[in-house]
Amino acid sequence: MSKLKELYPLTFVDVALFCVDEQGLRVLLVQRALEPEIGRWALPGGILKPDLDASLEAAARRVLGTKIGVDISHLEEVRTFSGADRDPRGWSVAVLYCALLPRDQIDAVAKNKVAAVDWLDPFHIGHRLAFDHALQIEAALRLLQNKVKRNALPLHLMPELFTLTALQRTCEAVLGRSMDKAVFRRRIKGSEDLVETEEFELGRQRPAQLYRARSGFLFE
Amino acid sequence: MSKLKELYPLTFVDVALFCVDEQGLRVLLVQRALEPEIGRWALPGGILKPDLDASLEAAARRVLGTKIGVDISHLEEVRTFSGADRDPRGWSVAVLYCALLPRDQIDAVAKNKVAAVDWLDPFHIGHRLAFDHALQIEAALRLLQNKVKRNALPLHLMPELFTLTALQRTCEAVLGRSMDKAVFRRRIKGSEDLVETEEFELGRQRPAQLYRARSGFLFE
DNA sequence: AGAATAGTGTCTGTCAGACAGTATCGC
DNA sequence: GCGATACTGTCTGACAGACACTATTCT
Numbered sequence: 109m110s111k112l113k114e115l116y117p118l119t120f121v122d123v124a125l126f127c128v129d130e131q132g133l134r135v136l137l138v139q140r141a142l143e144p145e146i147g148r149w150a151l152p153g154g155i156l157k158p159d160l161d162a163s164l165e166a167a168a169r170r171v172l173g174t175k176i177g178v179d180i181s182h183l184e185e186v187r188t189f190s191g192a193d194r195d196p197r198g199w200s201v202a203v204l205y206c207a208l209l210p211r212d213q214i215d216a217v218a219k220n221k222v223a224a225v226d227w228l229d230p231f232h233i234g235h236r237l238a239f240d241h242a243l244q245i246e247a248a249l250r251l252l253q254n255k256v257k258r259n260a261l262p263l264h265l266m267p268e269l270f271t272l273t274a275l276q277r278t279c280e281a282v283l284g285r286s287m288d289k290a291v292f293r294r295r296i297k298g299s300e301d302l303v304e305t306e307e308f309e310l311g312r313q314r315p316a317q318l319y320r321a322r323s324g325f326l327f328e
Numbered sequence: 329m330s331k332l333k334e335l336y337p338l339t340f341v342d343v344a345l346f347c348v349d350e351q352g353l354r355v356l357l358v359q360r361a362l363e364p365e366i367g368r369w370a371l372p373g374g375i376l377k378p379d380l381d382a383s384l385e386a387a388a389r390r391v392l393g394t395k396i397g398v399d400i401s402h403l404e405e406v407r408t409f410s411g412a413d414r415d416p417r418g419w420s421v422a423v424l425y426c427a428l429l430p431r432d433q434i435d436a437v438a439k440n441k442v443a444a445v446d447w448l449d450p451f452h453i454g455h456r457l458a459f460d461h462a463l464q465i466e467a468a469l470r471l472l473q474n475k476v477k478r479n480a481l482p483l484h485l486m487p488e489l490f491t492l493t494a495l496q497r498t499c500e501a502v503l504g505r506s507m508d509k510a511v512f513r514r515r516i517k518g519s520e521d522l523v524e525t526e527e528f529e530l531g532r533q534r535p536a537q538l539y540r541a542r543s544g545f546l547f548e
Numbered sequence: 549a550g551a552a553t554a555g556t557g558t559c560t561g562t563c564a565g566a567c568a569g570t571a572t573c574g575c
Numbered sequence: 576g577c578g579a580t581a582c583t584g585t586c587t588g589a590c591a592g593a594c595a596c597t598a599t600t601c602t
Binding site for chain 3: 576577578579580581582583584585586587588589590591592593594595596597598599600601602
Binding site for chain 3: 288290294313315
């Protein structure tokens with residue numbers, strides 16, 4: 109078996125699942141129930157199973173389903189992490205994926221097969237994480253921020269119907285800075301992915317028009 | 329052994345090595361000397377060897393050295409390709425890297441351990457390629473183009489000293505379209521990575537000032 | 549002088565940032 | 576009316592595209 113490890117790397121998939129709540133941007137972490145790094149917080153992840161998985165992306169989707177009970181359509185590869193030292197079990201490859209969860213489905217996360225799950229601020233993780241997962245979160249966060257900087261709309265983070273102000277708050281949460289309202293609206297008005305509805309969100313003030321994402325929209 | 333294949337994927341690294349010659353942008357392909365896909369053209373690549381390689385990127389660097397005798401400092405991961413069907417030897421993962429070769433080192437390519445090597449136009453590959461390498465070239469090309477579109481300067485493609493016109497021709501070769509000279513110069517004048525020299529390239533016409541890349545520059 | 553290429557000046561439209569203004573609700 | 580939030584108008588500076596212009600070499 110030790111001979112095997114010299115020939116075949118262990119292959120993992122890890123997922124950085126982001127959402128936005130009242131506190132801002134959040135990333136899902138799970139507390140490890142097994143060695144190695146037992147008790148430490150980590151990104152949800154698992155071993156690639158060639159007999160079960162059609163691809164690495166499919167493996168990531170399976171892991172999200174079995175470990176935390178969520179079904180995410182939109183997964184994007186971030187990059188790989190590899191080497192002999194990143195996991196005590198041996199030479200390993202981890203392929204990191206980034207995923208976004210709509211803010212009205214935050215509570216849908218179950219905790220199958222893990223000790224605990226929690227949403228944490230990716231800008232200030234309070235824990236010392238397992239393996240190289242602090243690095244992984246940083247890489248996923250940067251990918252997400254770069255896309256939003258390039259005017260991609262993170263509509264996967266929004267509920268079915270949302271106001272433009274809510275969308276702006278979401279982009280601000282991702283970037284970690286506030287934006288000018290008029291500038292933001294002017295920029296996104298041209299987007300094909302944004303569909304106006306006839307509905308309004310009522311509140312204590314002037315009602316805000318509701319929008320929805322175009323079906324089949326991409327986060328690009 | 330067949331049991332093994334159900335547990336461990338084969339892990340490959342492939343490299344799309346680009347250069348620019350008089351014809352425009354080129355990508356390096358090698359003709360396979362072994363089964364599977366013997367005789368077909370493919371990107372240079374090889375199996376990850378955990379006992380030799382410190383990381384996937386190191387593996388890519390080793391493959392470039394042993395197969396075609398070039399030593400490339402700058403490697404960038406593009407993405408992974410995976411699944412049961414992409415290689416007849418079994419469930420596999422291929423991690424694709426992109427690399428750039430200076431135009432004055434084009435002839436440095438040797439052909440160790442492969443039947444033949446050739447530089448081909450990545451926009452119009454004439455051959456039917458091995459595995460999913462046509463897809464891989466497309467992905468690497470898009471990465472390269474996107475960086476140049478975002479005003480990154482592909483200085484790794486340039487020789488030690490070069491004129492601004494030569495740099496523009498290189499960018500045009502990458503993008504596959506021509507650019508306005510004044511616009512191009514205005515844009516790159518602000519770049520920290522571009523260092524003016526006192527030397528000039530003499531020719532049949534007005535001499536052109538020579539530039540060099542700042543040492544430690546990044547392609548971003 | 550003329551050809552050829554290096555390099556610059558300028559007009560125009562577009563868009564981001566900043567900020568103030570108007571509109572429409574609940575109370 | 577007042578507070579609060581939605582939404583819009585406008586000024587300004589930066590920059591891209593287009594294109595014409597000047598500069599410097601060789602023959």
